[in-house]
Amino acid sequence: MARERRVLLIEDDADVAALYVLQLRRDGIPVEHARNGAEADAFVRDRVPALILVDLKLPDVDGRELVERWSGEPVSGAIPIWILSNTMPEDNLWWHTAPNVQRYFLKPKVVLSRLSLEIRATLGLPYGERLSQRSAS
Numbered sequence: 001m002a003r004e005r006r007v008l009l010i011e012d013d014a015d016v017a018a019l020y021v022l023q024l025r026r027d028g029i030p031v032e033h034a035r036n037g038a039e040a041d042a043f044v045r046d047r048v049p050a051l052i053l054v055d056l057k058l059p060d061v062d063g064r065e066l067v068e069r070w071s072g073e074p075v076s077g078a079i080p081i082w083i084l085s086n087t088m089p090e091d092n093l094w095w096h097t098a099p100n101v102q103r104y105f106l107k108p109k110v111v112l113s114r115l116s117l118e119i120r121a122t123l124g125l126p127y128g129e130r131l132s133q134r135s136a137s
Contacts, residue, residue, distance in 0.1 A: 004030075004047055004048060004049055004050060005030060005050050005123055005125075006030040006031065006032060006047070006049050006050055007024065007029055007030065007031045007032070007049060007050065007051045007052075007053060007119060007123070008031075008032050008033075008034060008040065008043055008044065008047075008049040008051070008052045008053070009021060009024075009031055009032070009033045009034070009053045010033075010034045010036075010037070010039075010040040010052065010053065010054040010055055010058065010063070010066070011033065011034075011035070011053075011055045011084070012035055012036060012055060012057075012058050012059050013055075014035075016107070017033050017035070019112070020053075020112065021033055023112040023113070023116060024112075024115075024116055024119065027113075027116040027120070028120075028125065029116060029119055029120065029123070029125065032047075032049070035059075036058050036059050036060045036061070037058045037060045037061030037063075037065070037066050038060055038061070040052075040054070040058075040066060041066065041069070044070060044076050044079065045076070048075060048076070048079065049079060050079070050080075050122075050123055051079070051080050051081075051082065051119060051122060051123060052070075052079055052080070052081045052082070053081075053082050053084050054066060054067065054081055054082070054083055054084065055084050055085065055107075056083060056085045056087060056092065057085070057086070057087075063083070063085075064092070064094065064095075067081055067083075067095075067098050067100070067101060068098065070100065071098055071099050071100050071101075077099065077100055078100065079100060080100060080102045080122065081098070081100050081101045081102065082101075082102060082103040082104070082105060083095055083101060083103065083104045083105065084105050084107055084110065085104070085105070085106065085107060086106070086107050086108065088106065089104040089106065092104070103118075
């Protein structure tokens with residue numbers, strides 16, 4: 001199954017998710033949203049995103065459990081994962097040993113425009129696309 005050039009955001013807080021999705025889409029990043037672990041797991045198995053942004057505290061499953069489940073499988077284990085959490089990284093040292101976790105972001109410190117730039121670089125998306133679309137309007 002081919003990996004899509006799309007980001008999966010796993011976030012149970014509807015307001016936070018709406019903010020992230022709005023900013024990322026505004027910046028030309030294809031993003032889908034899953035509200036819980038079950039939705040996320042189904043998406044990862046069916047669609048194979050290019051990048052996963054995961055909250056660790058989900059209503060139905062711990063984000064760590066998802067990360068560990070996916071890392072043990074050939075296809076999902078190759079998907080880079082960035083953690084978004086309200087918990088300090090020092091309280092979750094396990095992420096350093098998870099093979100597909102690349103980054104850990106503390107939610108209150110996230111600057112969405114910066115996150116967007118980092119995602120664009122990771123996915124190989126052009127930087128000028130957003131500016132070109134605005135000036136053409």
